[in-house]
Amino acid sequence: MRAIAVSEYGATPSAVELPRPEPGPGEILVKLVAAGLNPVDWKIVDGLLKDTVEASFPLVVGTDGAGVVAGTGPDVDRFAVGEQIFGQFRDVARGVGSYAEYAVVAQDAPLAPMPEGMIYSQAAAVPTAAMTGYTMVREAQVDAGRTVLVVGATGGVGQMAVQFAADLGARVIATAHPDMADELRRLGADETVDYGPGADVSEQVLAGHSGVDAVIDVVGGPQDVEHRAGLLRPGGAYVSSIGAVNPDKMAAQQLSGVNVHAGGSGDLLRVIAEMIDASRIRVAVHREVSLEEAPAALAAGRLGGARGKTVIRI
């Protein structure tokens, strides 16, 4: 099968031919039709998990995907051959990833039937970004009548967080350059603030508000967090997806600080699929590339500039 893989950590991902995997007990074989690109994909190539998981090489790159169940091992009762599914297909210890024609995964991995009427390329864009955005919004205790600032709102997780917060009835302020302001409003943001050179996000927020109840931040480092925590009203919550929050420091200021490590689950993915079915959440694919173009798309992803999701057609 065709796949994008690396032979060691730090290597440049490239197109390779690998044997088609066979499902073992409790496992399913999935013929992938599309894969979603996430920053964690290149972070893993760089060695993000090297101290926690013994990887198997060649290591197929990628986490998110969508496809058809092509085979089942013994004792599989959750999925049947021919079913269209989406989710996370990463198993670094076995060299498994989603940028490949086939993947073998445990049936209890974060997988779910595809939402009704959804095409593979949209479904592949959902899992990691949506599960993380959903978890961040819940951790931020976002609720109707509350005001939440989403920092990094133009990317995969941010666009989902904006939608989940708006769905709960919150007032959403989203960071966006002017070219993305209309799109963020369509997703549910009530207002946007620019974050270009010389633009201070906190100053702009305070120009129209006495403060916010929550900050959902997918890009700010520890110093940014300290600065922007000044926006929070008493009892407010700061949630980071990159481990930039110091919960003890936040607690000392009567604030809640949370670093999200969204593992994901089939149950959460089913909740999200239902919200997509009910048109409460929209999935926008910004860019589609071929499997052979995936290494270049990954390299481009490192440089930033994401506007929603990039999807790989397999």
Ligand SMILES: NC(=O)c1ccc[n+]([C@@H]2O[C@H](COP(=O)([O-])OP(=O)(O)OC[C@H]3O[C@@H](n4cnc5c(N)ncnc54)[C@H](OP(=O)(O)O)[C@@H]3O)[C@@H](O)[C@H]2O)c1
């Ligand atoms: N903890 C977890 O479980 C978990 C799960 C998913 C993701 N993550 C992490 O969360 C981060 C975001 O993921 P993602 O998939 O959303 O990435 P993404 O799709 O690349 O989106 C990041 C967005 O933030 C914007 N941005 C960059 N700097 C900014 C700034 N200073 N102020 C406001 N916006 C800014 C980027 O646009 P410009 O570059 O044009 O500014 C881009 O639109 C990544 O580091 C990822 O690894 C963690």
